[in-house]
Amino acid sequence: MILQKVNQPQDLKTLTQEELLQLAQELRSEIIRVCAQNGGHLASSLGAVELIVALHRVFDSPRDRLLFDVGHQAYAHKILTGRKEVFHTIRQEGGISGFTKVSESEHDAITVGHASTSLANALGMAIARDTLGENYHVVGIIGDGALTGGMALAALNVIGERKPRLLMILNDNEMSISENVGALNRYFKEYQTKKWVQDTQKWGKQVLEGISPRLFSLVDRAKEAAKLMLHQENPFYAWGIRYVGPVDGHDLPGLIHILEQIKELDGPTLLHIVTQKGKGYGVAEEDPIYWHGPPGFNPQKPEKVSKGYSWSAAFGDAVTELAHKEPRLFVITPAMREGSGLVKYSQTHPERYLDTGICEDVAATVAAGMALRGLKPVLAIYSTFMQRAYDQIIHDIAIENLSVVFAVDRAGIVGGDGATHNGVFDIAYLRTVPNVQIAAPKDALELRAMLKKALELGGPIAIRYARDNVEKAPEGVWPEIEWGRWEVLKEGSKAYILAFGKTLKYALEAAQDHPEIGVINARFLKPLDKGMLEALALEGYKLVTTEDHQKMGGFGSAVLEALNELGLKPDIRVLGLPDVFFDHGSIPRMHREAGIDAAAIRAALAGMGLEVKTAT
Ligand SMILES: CC(=O)c1sc(CCOP(=O)(O)OP(=O)(O)O)c(C)[n+]1Cc1cnc(C)nc1N
Ligand SMILES: [Mg+2]
Numbered sequence: 001m002i003l004q005k006v007n008q009p010q011d012l013k014t015l016t017q018e019e020l021l022q023l024a025q026e027l028r029s030e031i032i033r034v035c036a037q038n039g040g041h042l043a044s045s046l047g048a049v050e051l052i053v054a055l056h057r058v059f060d061s062p063r064d065r066l067l068f069d070v071g072h073q074a075y076a077h078k079i080l081t082g083r084k085e086v087f088h089t090i091r092q093e094g095g096i097s098g099f100t101k102v103s104e105s106e107h108d109a110i111t112v113g114h115a116s117t118s119l120a121n122a123l124g125m126a127i128a129r130d131t132l133g134e135n136y137h138v139v140g141i142i143g144d145g146a147l148t149g150g151m152a153l154a155a156l157n158v159i160g161e162r163k164p165r166l167l168m169i170l171n172d173n174e175m176s177i178s179e180n181v182g183a184l185n186r187y188f189k190e191y192q193t194k195k196w197v198q199d200t201q202k203w204g205k206q207v208l209e210g211i212s213p214r215l216f217s218l219v220d221r222a223k224e225a226a227k228l229m230l231h232q233e234n235p236f237y238a239w240g241i242r243y244v245g246p247v248d249g250h251d252l253p254g255l256i257h258i259l260e261q262i263k264e265l266d267g268p269t270l271l272h273i274v275t276q277k278g279k280g281y282g283v284a285e286e287d288p289i290y291w292h293g294p295p296g297f298n299p300q301k302p303e304k305v306s307k308g309y310s311w312s313a314a315f316g317d318a319v320t321e322l323a324h325k326e327p328r329l330f331v332i333t334p335a336m337r338e339g340s341g342l343v344k345y346s347q348t349h350p351e352r353y354l355d356t357g358i359c360e361d362v363a364a365t366v367a368a369g370m371a372l373r374g375l376k377p378v379l380a381i382y383s384t385f386m387q388r389a390y391d392q393i394i395h396d397i398a399i400e401n402l403s404v405v406f407a408v409d410r411a412g413i414v415g416g417d418g419a420t421h422n423g424v425f426d427i428a429y430l431r432t433v434p435n436v437q438i439a440a441p442k443d444a445l446e447l448r449a450m451l452k453k454a455l456e457l458g459g460p461i462a463i464r465y466a467r468d469n470v471e472k473a474p475e476g477v478w479p480e481i482e483w484g485r486w487e488v489l490k491e492g493s494k495a496y497i498l499a500f501g502k503t504l505k506y507a508l509e510a511a512q513d514h515p516e517i518g519v520i521n522a523r524f525l526k527p528l529d530k531g532m533l534e535a536l537a538l539e540g541y542k543l544v545t546t547e548d549h550q551k552m553g554g555f556g557s558a559v560l561e562a563l564n565e566l567g568l569k570p571d572i573r574v575l576g577l578p579d580v581f582f583d584h585g586s587i588p589r590m591h592r593e594a595g596i597d598a599a600a601i602r603a604a605l606a607g608m609g610l611e612v613k614t615a616t
Helices: 017-038 042-047 049-058 075-083 118-131 150-162 183-193 195-211 213-230 252-262 282-286 311-325 343-348 360-372 383-398 426-431 444-457 501-511 530-538 555-566 587-594 598-607
Strands: 065-068 138-143 166-172 242-248 268-274 329-333 353-355 376-382 405-409 437-439 461-464 487-490 495-500 517-521 524-526 542-550 572-577
Touching: 017 042, 017 049, 017 075, 017 252, 042 049, 042 282, 049 075, 049 138, 049 166, 049 252, 065 118, 118 138, 118 150, 118 166, 242 252, 252 268, 311 329, 311 343, 311 376, 311 405, 311 444, 329 360, 343 353, 360 376, 360 383, 376 383, 376 444, 383 405, 383 426, 405 444, 426 437, 426 461, 426 524, 426 542, 426 555, 437 444, 444 461, 487 501, 495 501, 495 555, 495 598, 501 517, 501 542, 501 598, 524 555, 530 555, 542 555, 542 598, 555 572, 572 598, 587 598
Parallel strands: 065 138, 138 166, 166 268, 242 268, 329 353, 329 376, 376 405, 405 461, 437 461, 495 517, 495 542, 542 572
Antiparallel strands: 437 524, 487 517
């Protein structure tokens, strides 16, 4: 086993070409083995194995800085940089992160999880290096999906003007999570498949390698330059960035050779490599969408497993049905078709579906344009990724009170993806925006009622739901809902728990066998049900609010502000996430630690003088 001899990147420098090829295979096997037990970003990491081996062969991490965009494809990088003994803990409770993370290793140049940040970060590092008179390489590694993000494209614009010594590697597998989209993606697809590019590459390489590698490399570079000239419409040419490629991203000797050739070039260079997502593992090559991020599986007999009926599926079913009745409904996703439950919708209503690529800001403002011209856009977006559209929500949608429905998925702590993916800030940043309304359904039926009502009401409305399973609602059923009214689920004689969203299940658990404790489905946060709140306070009930969101600025804050406006001071406790980031791990454990679960609710009630069983 070669991997036994490799603990740090410098151990690659002495390996022969055969040993490096063997190492790549061993890395692949280890990634498959660990993803089979833990789940994880299998297909992306398999596709980046040769690239990562070549990078650590040619460059000197941690002196040289390797920045992985999104960071989900970096499993081989983690194994090669001193973490092979703990790689089996990836994404697990107390284990290493599933993305690169600065605090985890000196070899992890950036902490990531959101796409499209690597190039701007790399530019910053290159400028710092040059300003401080230091000397090391900065390499940004970005996928074709991440390159659809505005941040990445804008960074190229600055890089091409400033022209620092910087290497960018476009890992082009034509996939985001779904098939990749966008004009740039289409251009490269044509460009790569241009017959003459492929033929010249293949023929040229065979003939010239027979003569002399030195001659080959000279001609190889001449051909690159010629191609660039021939392809003046090549967008990188316009950006003032030297473009090299496309080259085979699985040809390890070829990658090492070309990286050595371009490593010392001055100015910004983009190396375009073509890879296969899922490379080396049949099922993942055939279906890189499912195997982008599978749960655990049997490595000998890998099969797709259903993860149950989720909130995303409930949303997808509802919006697919609604679109039959509402011809102006139009659904937008920023590159999360599968994650947002939109596969069926996209097949049923392709003419009213748009995948913008990984650009949530663009998606939000496209929705604004649609609303301005008579459509009823529904933007399906994860809470965490909606952070990328904050200004657009204010500037392009809320000021004019445009009718955009935000189907906010993954609201709350999400588990394996950790701090970069938790959806725990959206209430705070949405509720301060005038005209925006915020609701959280308790089940799939209430989701349908809210979606339908939101489309009727108009204005910017966010309907948020967690990364969780939910009971399927019957087709064709569209209940009415009294907008802005909370729902008493359980009467209480002394206290009420006001639960917003996912914590409702904890509230019901806490109130079980306690006739003195009532439970309210506080499903509307903006507008808050001030009438019910006032009545509860005036009647002297003790109150506890709960939410799977930062305590600061969340649902509880809204309740306290309302009570203050009403001039009421009931005995109240606000339970929410503390002012820290939650890493990857078990959601129930993090909820327990955060103090928002049933035990925490009972402890709060006990602290207010109620006789409750505190052990649940
Ligand atoms: C992990 C995660 O959240 C991923 S990985 C991924 C596809 C990236 O495609 P790319 O071509 O860059 O890489 P590839 O998988 O190797 O093909 C998306 C859209 N996401 C979700 C997502 C959405 N939006 C933003 C801003 N960031 C992320 N990370
Ligand atoms: Mg890709």
